[in-house]
Amino acid sequence: MAALRHGDPRRWLAQVYPWVKAPFIVGAPMRVMSGPQLAVAVSSAGGLGFIGPTLKVEDLFSDLQKAEGLIQSSSIASLTQRSTTALLPIGVGFQIWNGDLKVALSAVQEHRPCAVWLFAPRHGQNELNDWTTGILEASPETQIWIQVGTLGEAVEAVRSSTPPHVLVIQGAEAGGHGRAKDGMGTIALFPEIADATRESGIPLIAAGGIMDGRGVAAALSLGAAGVAMGTRMLAATETRISKGYQNEILRATDGAASTVRTQLYNHLRGTFGWPEQYSPRGLINKSWVDHQNGVSFDELKHHHDEAVKSGDAGWGPEGRLATYAGGAVGLVHSVDPAGVIVESVREEAKNIVLSLASAL
Ligand SMILES: Cc1cc2nc3c(=O)[nH]c(=O)nc-3n(C[C@H](O)[C@H](O)[C@H](O)COP(=O)(O)O)c2cc1C
Structure with missing residues (x-):
């Protein structure tokens, strides 16, 4: 033992x-x-x-x-x-x-x-x-x-x-x-x-x-x-x-309001298969807001893949790229x-x- x-x-x-x-x-x-x-x-x-x-x-x-x-x-x-x-x-x-x-x-x-x-x-x-x-x-x-x-x-x-x-x-x-x-x-x-x-x-x-x-x-x-x-x-x-991701970590405040646990970002990145008992916490961005407003996954995926091409500009509240971060990110x-x-x-x-x- x-x-x-x-x-x-x-x-x-x-x-x-x-x-x-x-x-x-x-x-x-x-x-x-x-x-x-x-x-x-x-x-x-x-x-x-x-x-x-x-x-x-x-x-x-x-x-x-x-x-x-x-x-x-x-x-x-x-x-x-x-x-x-x-x-x-x-x-x-x-x-x-x-x-x-x-x-x-x-x-x-x-x-x-x-x-x-x-x-x-x-x-x-x-x-x-x-x-x-x-x-x-x-x-x-x-x-x-x-x-x-x-x-x-x-x-x-x-x-x-x-x-x-x-x-x-x-x-x-x-x-x-x-x-x-x-x-x-x-x-x-x-x-x-x-x-x-x-x-x-x-x-x-x-x-x-x-x-x-x-x-x-x-x-x-x-x-x-x-x-x-x-x-x-x-x-x-x-x-x-990436710089865009890191800038978001510095910018974000109020993790209760600015983060969410969801598989959406995984799926947009093409990652499927996580056991259902797990889900990642990340910053809320345009993909999540649009998803909440009923935009289809295919359309979200299209925007996401375009955002990938834009490099650092793809992150941010108006961005589409996954920014996994914890609830105390505001610190x-x-x-x-x-x-x-x-x-x-x-x-x-x-x-x-x-x-x-x-x-x-
Ligand atoms: C971007 C990111 C990626 C992570 N990837 C892993 C991982 O691959 N394996 C793992 O065991 N934990 C992973 N974690 C979770 C950490 O092990 C740890 O539980 C967590 O970061 C602690 O909370 P904090 O982010 O508030 O410091 C990850 C965390 C973050 C923020």
């Missing part, structure tokens, strides 16, 4: 990822956008960066190879050599429902990332067990992270025959894909899962709506061993993102190097915790 491996979850994380500074900040594996530059920048700043799922199989191998090169020429190389295992100090994320387990295993075996993040199985925990078993055979020291969005999924994961080393609890605020209908905000979801899984000793990471030190301090108070940030990292200089105000984001968020969180403690 994972409990025997863990002891104190925070101390255990610090041992397994010795370069990571407290509070533990994770760069979430955002599909395509979390590339090697972003992942290595986050880890180099004392966080843990994940490479996201890639469009094509060969991109996964080239991303991992690029990350290896970046790590060798970065300050983190000397820190990680001190650890007992020669794992890459970055993780890699896979979407299970359309992922290729064979390819994933060969990439993990070849490059040995320190963590693999699994998300969105079509067939629940059984499928996660298959992936976990395969990955641990391919690279026994690699840690398995599983992202869940409900209490039921969390309990099933920790009680399974192959429990994860780390559980990521995704609140309904999160950008990108999350629970379509049974999601719950982080502040309600997280502590209940913490209570239900405490005995397992598995560290819990909070994801969803965390953009700055205030979010980190709140998550720590809820019992999180660390936080994962996606939307904030969309506005990092190292992120693999993102500037594009900064990922290292600056990680360090400033960490410092802000520490200062908040210290000032709260001294005020008591």
Whole structure:
């Protein structure tokens, strides 16, 4: 059982990822956008960066190879050599429902990332067990992270025959894909899962709506061993993102009014087949407004494909291109190097915790 491996979850994380500074900040594996530059920048700043799922199989191998090169020429190389295992100090994320387990295993075996993040199985925990078993055979020291969005999924994961080393609890605020209908905000979801899984000793990471030190301090108070940030990292200089998309992240405010969970943008982009329990959160644009007004899918698709040709101008409230982002997008105000984001968020969180403690 994972409990025997863990002891104190925070101390255990610090041992397994010795370069990571407290509070533990994770760069979430955002599909395509979390590339090697972003992942290595986050880890180099004392966080843990994940490479996201890639469009094509060969991109996964080239991303991992690029990350290896970046790590060798970065300050983190000397820190990680001190650890007992020669794992890459970055993780890699896979979407299970359309992922290729064979390819994933060969990439993990070849490059040995320190963590693999699994998300969105079509067939629940059984499928996660298959992936976990395969990955641990391919690279026994690699840690398995599983992202869940409900209490039921969390309990099933920790009680399974192959429990994860780390559980990521995704609140309904999160950008990108999350629970379509049974999601719950982080502040309600997280502590209940913490209570239900405490005995397992598995560290819990909070994801969803965390953009700055205030979010980190709140998550720590809820019992999180660390936080994962996606939307904030969309506005990092190292992120693999179009300028038009990134400008929208800075422009958008009031996530309650400006974001929606819908499969529409996936379908317009030609992505079908997501399991029905998931749906992505993104910014409302002209495609969504027209859809609400009854415009046919074919017409929306025509406009969407025209917008693709217009490049950066295709994003925006009058634009048509998908801008996946979280409900706290209104807290993102500037594009900064990922290292600056990680360090400033960490410092802000520490200062908040210290000032709260001294005020008591
Ligand atoms: C643009 C975007 C793409 C994402 N892609 C993935 C993904 O491929 N796999 C995954 O496990 N999570 C993905 N996520 C979700 C993140 O793992 C995380 O749960 C989320 O970003 C946390 O909420 P936040 O966006 O409010 O920080 C994505 C999030 C965003 C914003």
